[in-house]
Amino acid sequence: MSHFAAAQDVGLTKQFSVCMDRSSGVTSSMIDCLEAESKRQGTRLNKAYKELMDQVSPERKKQLQVAQGAWGTYRDENCDFYEDPEGGTMATVSANDCFMSATAARAKELETLVANSTAQPAPLAQSTAPAASKPNTNNAVQSLTAPQKNAVRAAQSYLSISAFSRDGLIELLSSQAGNGFNINDATKAVDSLNVDWNQEAVKSAKQYLQMMGFSCSDLVQQLSSRAGAKFTGQQVTFGAQRAGAC
Numbered sequence: 579m580s581h582f583a584a585a586q587d588v589g590l591t592k593q594f595s596v597c598m599d600r601s602s603g604v605t606s607s608m609i610d611c612l613e614a615e616s617k618r619q620g621t622r623l624n625k626a627y628k629e630l631m632d633q634v635s636p637e638r639k640k641q642l643q644v645a646q647g648a649w650g651t652y653r654d655e656n657c658d659f660y661e662d663p664e665g666g667t668m669a670t671v672s673a674n675d676c677f678m679s680a681t682a683a684r685a686k687e688l689e690t691l692v693a694n695s696t697a698q699p700a701p702l703a704q705s706t707a708p709a710a711s712k713p714n715t716n717n718a719v720q721s722l723t724a725p726q727k728n729a730v731r732a733a734q735s736y737l738s739i740s741a742f743s744r745d746g747l748i749e750l751l752s753s754q755a756g757n758g759f760n761i762n763d764a765t766k767a768v769d770s771l772n773v774d775w776n777q778e779a780v781k782s783a784k785q786y787l788q789m790m791g792f793s794c795s796d797l798v799q800q801l802s803s804r805a806g807a808k809f810t811g812q813q814v815t816f817g818a819q820r821a822g823a824c
Contacts, residue, residue, distance in 0.1 A: 588682040588685070589619075589682055589685065590615060590619075590682055591615060591618055593614070593756065593757070594611060594614070594615040594618075597610075597611035597615075597754065597755045600754070605667040605670070605671055609670055609671055609674055610753070610755045612671065612674035612678050613674060613755070614750070614753055614756050615678050615682075615755070616677055616678040617750060617756075618756075619678060619681040620681055621736065621739055621740040622682075622689075622739075623681055623684055623685035623688065624739070624740050624785050624788075625740070626685055626688035626689045626691075626692055627688055627788065629688075629692045630642060630688055630691055630692050631788075633692065634695070643788065646788065646789060646790070647791060649684060650789045650790035651790055653677065653680045653684070654677075656680070657673050657674075657680065660672040660673035660676045661673040722766065722770060723763070725759065725760065725763045726763045726766050726767050726770075727767075729751050729757070729759045729763050729764050729768075730771065732751055732757050732759070733751060733771060734771070736750065736751075737771075737773065740781075740785065741778045741779070741780075741781035741785055741807075742778060742782070742807075743775060743778060743782070743807050743808045743813065744768055744769075744775055746807055746808040746809075747768050748761070748764045748765050751764035751767065751768070752764040752765075775809070775810075775813050776812075776813055776817070778809075778813075778817075779801060779809045779814060779816055779817025780816065780817045780820040780821055781817075782807050782809070782817060783801060783817040783818050783820070783821035783823060784821045786800055786801075787821055793823070794823050794824035797818050797821070797823045797824070798814050798815075798818050798824070801813075801814040801817055802814045
């Protein structure tokens with residue numbers, strides 16, 4: 579497919595390549611691979627966007643916000659077009675591929691802008707956000723197996739660059755299209771971390787709002803959807819309200 583070929587130079591992960599090889603052309607498996615890679619590329623894009631926002635002037639921040647919102651709208655509308663009702667499952671593959679490829683291309687574009695920027699990073703306001711998640715030091719954590727400790731490291735890496743719900747993080751760690759950890763190992767690893775999931779919901783809501791405009795109801799749906807962020811009802815309400823969308 580043209581998108582697969584065109585996207586090879588935009589920084590797709592090795593996990594995606596391995597996943598697609600294992601799919602053996604089965605469309606449902608290909609879709610799983612594409613959705614997982616879209617999440618990874620979305621995390622990469624959010625990181626680059628935040629870095630660029632820290633570098634540009636206040637005047638340019640507004641321009642970047644408008645540009646990013648316009649890009650997000652174009653990506654969503656354009657890739658929805660690929661979802662031809664008469665195209666069967668391959669149309670779904672094409673739509674997911676479009677979304678993933680566009681996200682990866684935009685991530686690379688923003689990374690290039692960050693690398694080429696000559697502006698000095700804007701001074702950061704003192705943050706009251708909770709510190710990055712670290713493993714507890716209780717006996718239960720000390721007794722984690724080697725695979726579980728590796729899952730902890732992977733979870734910490736994800737949390738350091740983006741926001742996740744508990745279920746969303748466990749899914750990413752355990753999915754064969756993700757890290758491929760055993761589901762029990764992934765669950766124990768995530769539950770061993772000191773994470774304020776309410777604050778993760780706030781961070782996730784703000785990330786979505788930076789990407790494009792969401793109404794209160796749309797943001798709530800995105801935060802709670804099993805195909806989206808997978809936060810609980812209480813976390814969704816807290817996150818959407820604190821982000822200023824509701």
